[in-house]
Amino acid sequence: MSKLNLIIKREFVAKVRNKSFIVMTFLSPLLFVGIAVFVGYLSTMKADQKTIAIHDESGLFIKEFKSDDEYKYVDFSLVDTKILKDSIVNESYEGLLVIPKVTNNDSLQKKIQYISNNSPNASFVEKIENKIAKVITAQNFKSANLDTIAYKNAEAKVEIGLAKASGEEALKGINEVKIVIGGAFGYLIMMFIVIYGNMVMRSVIEEKVSRIIEVIISSVKPFQLMMGKIIGTSLAGVLQFLIWAIIAFVLYFGATMIFGVPMNNKVPNLTAEQVAMANTFNLETLQLYLNEIPLVLMGVCFVFYFIGGYFLYSSFYASIGAAVDNETDSQQFLLPIIMPLILGVYIGFFTVINDPHGTVATVFSMIPLTSPIVMMMRIPFGVPLWQIGVSLALLFATFLLVVWFAAKIYRVGILMYGKKPTWKELYKWSKY
Amino acid sequence: MSNILEANKVVKQYGDYTALNEVSLTVPKGSIYGLLGPNGAGKTSLIRIINQITMPDSGEIILDGEKLNPSHVHSIGYMPEERGLYKTMKVGEQCLYLAQLKGLTKVEAKRELDYWFDRLEIQGWWNKKVQELSKGMAQKVQFVVTVLHKPKLLILDEPFSGFDPVNANLIKDEIIELNKQGTSVIFSTHRMESVEEMCDYIALIHKSNKLIEGKLTDVKKQFRTNNYEVGILSDNIEGLMYDLSQKFTLSQTDFKSLNDELKLEINLGNATPNELLQTLVQRGQVTHFMEKIPSVNDIFIKTVTE
Secondary structure, three states: OOHHHHHHHHHHHHHHHOHHHHHHHHHHHHHHHHHHHHHHHHHHOOOOOEEEEEEEOOOOOHHHOOOOOOEEEEEOOOOOHHHHHHHHHOOOOOEEEEEOOOOOHHHHHHHOEEEEOOOOOHHHHHHHHHHHHHHHHHHHHHHOOOOHHHHHHHOOOOOOOOEOOOOOEOOOOHHHHHHHHHHHHHHHHHHHHHHHHHHHHHHHHHHHHOOOHHHHHOOOOHHHHHHHHHHHHHHHHHHHHHHHHHHHHHHHHHHHHHHHHHHHHHOOOOOHHHHHHHHHHHHHHHHHHHHHOOHHHHHHHHHHHHHHHHHHHHHHHHHHHHHOOOHHHHHHHHHHHHHHHHHHHHHHHHHHOOOOOOHHHHHHOOOOOOHHHHHHHHHHHOOOHHHHHHHHHHHHHHHHHHHHHHHHHHHHHOOOOOOOOOHHHHHHHOOO | OOEEEEEEEEEEEEOOEEEEEEEEEEEEOOOEEEEEOOOOOOHHHHHHHHOOOOOOOEEEEEEOOEEOOHHHHHOEEEEOOOOOOOOOOEHHHHHHHHHHHOOOOHHHHHHHHHHHHHHOOOHHHOOOEHHHOOHHHHHHHHHHHHHOOOOOEEEEEOOOOOOOHHHHHHHHHHHHHHHHOOOEEEEEOOOHHHHHHHOOEEEEEEOOEEEEEEEHHHHHHHOOOOEEEEEEEOOOHHHHHHHHHHHOEEEEOOOOOOOOOEEEEEEOOOOOHHHHHHHHHHHOEEEEEEEOOOOHHHHHHHHHHO
16 A cells, blocks of 8 residues: 555544544534524514504504504504603603604605614615505595506506527526525535645644654655645545435435425315426426536536645645644634635625626636635536636646645644744745 | 765755754664764754655765665654654554554554564553553554664664653663664664663764764774873872872872772873883772773763863
8 A cells, every 4th residue: 555545544534533523424414404493493483563653643644554463553643742752762662653744745754753762674664664655645646636546557567588598598586596506515615625624734733743743754755644634634524525415315305205295195275276386396497497507517617626626725724734833823824724715705605696707706716716616606607618627727736836835834844843933934944 | 785874975954054064974784873962963954864854955875875765764763852653543553554654564564563562561552542651651652663664774863761761771672682683773862871881883963063973982092081090098198199290190089989098080191001000009009990981971071062
């Protein structure tokens, strides 16, 4: 067995046997499901109903305010506003809406007031404004002698049909689906880099702290040790993902077996049409949506970007581990590594979704430090193959350069103990 | 081929700092070679170059007649001063791993391990994690790991630090035994008594330069002062002192003895030991007569402080 294989095997076994690995692998899916269930449960809970006092002097508007689950409207038109204001201070009501009586509707708008100790949320304000506007609009129609029914009939409703130049029909909301799928892949790459990059770094520090490093590198080349570490750790990560995938698969099929079939039988109240609609959405629509996304290309690219990105970053992590004596000292050097990763995710979620082929998105999907994340998010929107090619070529060229440089720092760093090095010293090491 | 290792004008620089300045060494096959020098002299730099952990800037290393190449890591057993083991790995697995890195197959490694674990009576440790062992126990494992692949050349940096006297002795005997079987040993240490006891060759490195090298006895001859320690019982001390001071330089000294004699350290100058003896015999009863041989410690301190 070659030395590199031996090192890979040892690193892999050491990671996989670690208690925290086992706990993480089997606990985090549970945790994930648990959190999902908990969030679902929370969202079904209703917010407390708030009471709003309304002082409507003209009595024209109060009819529009019908209490619902969220807000209870109470008519206090007969009570003096001053007393009402005091009771708000005592917090008997959430807020007080005062609509004075005026002859001219134009001047009314500025006089309506909502008084509350808590600043109201925007949707609530909009809701009240709409209600008042509706009444005023109706009055305006009336005073101008317009036929409201005729107006309503004349109002046109437009829904644009979306299509591609190739002639196929485009699906609505497909962009959202694309960004979710692209984002999931990009995010997965980032998480993997951060978690397993850190593991590589810790493992390097462990060898330094336990002082076994000099024993090892009297048998193997530091470069072999570094690569073995990076590969071995990544294999442990791949195993973890595989286990998660299998768990998800089993859970999904287990769930459909247990809940899926009997659930349809239990809801006979649904009309045939509704059932048909639900089914079409579940299967055919999903199929349509998935057809829109270049899944095979994504799969292939994921593998390449994953390997390139992970190796690139974990070389950084390895050289940082070599440069410091303990994890606390590593923070200073970690920041510049985390920044481009976070930048990648932000660009993905803010720029790519708005303009997947704009300058910013394109440039960052070429820069090797962000390309694994940004390009993965762009691919569902259709990226020319040459761009993917250039981006991958840049990524792997940078990877080779960084590994070469990291190995130099690693080689010197692993034998240095004592004070935390400065950036300048790291640069000097690379020339030894 | 009579030399296991030759270093020719090895230079190593770290930035502006010169760690080794054209250092040349010759380590004869089958010798125990003491590499001495104060901290920071360049010993570790040289040892790391021999182990191919770092590369020399210029100069070359010849190992057993061949220019140093990557396959030589299998012929060298190295126990660094800063040493350790994977704390959470089991002793047996760890030894197998490190032995395989040194080029042994798993089967060979297992066989050698059984031999050494038996020999050092540590069979029960196979499934223990290193963190469960005491420091001395871990050192024993470390020693086994170093010699497991039957290296031609054993390089030990401060091998006895961390051992209690019993285990230090045990390891010392093992080193001597391996040496008898033909293994050449280079060891770097500050403990001069072990150098005195074990080494047949020494080299002294100071401030990146090699100052002394050679057979231990030759080096001692070179540092010989021609001083003799003398003990004498005499009735006429004044007469004796007068006679002696005519021919030699004297000083009072002290050594352990059972008599209440006069104890002197005498420099012979150009005279022979017999001339001194004759003078002494005429004046009294000689109880002690010994050449003051410089200890390695004396040589070390003298060279380094000069």
